[in-house]
Amino acid sequence: MEDGTLDRRQVLAGLSGLALGQMPFASFAQTELRIGQRQVTSISDGHLVLPGAMFFDHLPRAELNRILSDHGVSFEELRPPCNLTLMQEPDRVVLFDAGSGAGFMPSAGSMLASLETQGLAPEDITHVIITHAHPDHLWGILDDFDDLVFPNAEVMIGEQEWAYWTDPATVDTIGEARASFAVGAARRLDAIRDQVSLFNGGDEILPGVMAHGTPGHTPGHMSFEIRDGSDVVMVGGDAIGNHHVAFARPEWPSGTDQDQDLGAKTRVRLLDQLATERLPLMGFHLPGGGLGRVERLGDAYRFVEWGA
Template structure:
């Protein structure tokens, strides 16, 4: 296989190139009043298990992974973007991986096409955070904006972190390419983007919730119509097995593992207590489901659609 320079710069070296089978382009949907919340596939990632779980208690970890039929050596998490269709807006949450991250990902345009949509139809793109599988799809192979007519929106703290020239030197070697890639893309789209803070109603019926830890400025978004709501969770809850059964454990994919665990426990408790549906970026079955209590922990119950 010929090695593409851009894949190496993704930060996972040969692991990204092993390119396991691309996930089926799953679609999930939930009607929320007059709006429709749709989960669209961007494909999947291929990552070593130790990237997530290094240093965790091996015995209990193995039991959890076995219960969920998760391989011990390699994970292939799906990538589920959220599309919100409102009467006069088509809002996309995150932009996917694009062509430059992993060969198993970057399938968003095919998913949009299956919805009868072109990138020009998207009115808003709202970012949970600026990791490659959420941001890099904002540019095409020629570094031109994929959504030229859309209003782009990002939390102020997340923007500040990734545009800080010191980030590349403080984020650690494993993620240095993330910082370089984010800064380059954000510079291209700077004229299109606006910013918000925690607790802001960024669009009608869409409330921003700060969920830091995975990245310093990570945001989730509560889409609400009356008593019904869906939380666009991004990577605040990163999988449907260890994150639910042991949310208190450090998660290697989080940049601040301690803060990530605190945020995860708080968010899981809120979603279960308030019966808010969750659309998680890396959760199975299209990412849409409910958080249910299970003893002292939780379980993910995919939405029956």
């Protein structure tokens, strides 16, 4: 793995391990909290199955093994959960990210079943806010027939992220391992073009929802602060991509970030902010439904699940 690219053989190795089929819905984690009049709920889109080398190649193996052992994580295979954030308020039903749909991995794509447990249909969603355009965050915006899953929703995405994935040159510059990501994103973004509104970091995109630029994982990755007075939570997307190495050694590069140096700088900055300001975090690939707090641990950090 060089220059921030993923080896296609690693991706295929991860996909080959997906004979598990769909994960039983009863095992999905769900967590919720109140932000003023808003109910913020973590709902599951299932989980991914990925080779550890995709994350860990070229990291110092002895220290890496110690961190993974401390967290009971295998180097060979990771199964990160996919936690979507649902925000309900009297006049809006907002979904942060759209999940992966049926076409990415058989262990993921359970967003619609999760919505149903909340008494919601896709037509009830008024806004879909995209952290970034990777498959497990965007591809669920269309169904198996390429029809709109959320026909009544305004889809909101950062201007830089939109520009990157809709640029015809991206498929030729992103690298072979991610070329399918570029093709899939461009097709889906074109299909929802009439529903899309763009924003930038620092914008209040909805009342009480502030966008924070957190680039590196993708060029225009965004996180979102939901706040009502002192009640607050940060929806982090993939800016902090796991609960082990990303916290123990946030300055280490991650093979899942398109710009590994920038991703590490963003991760260090965001963890420092979350720990210093004691902001709850809703992480897309973090355990326990993704909701927890960040604690400083010497020169490193740790993720503490909500209620622990």
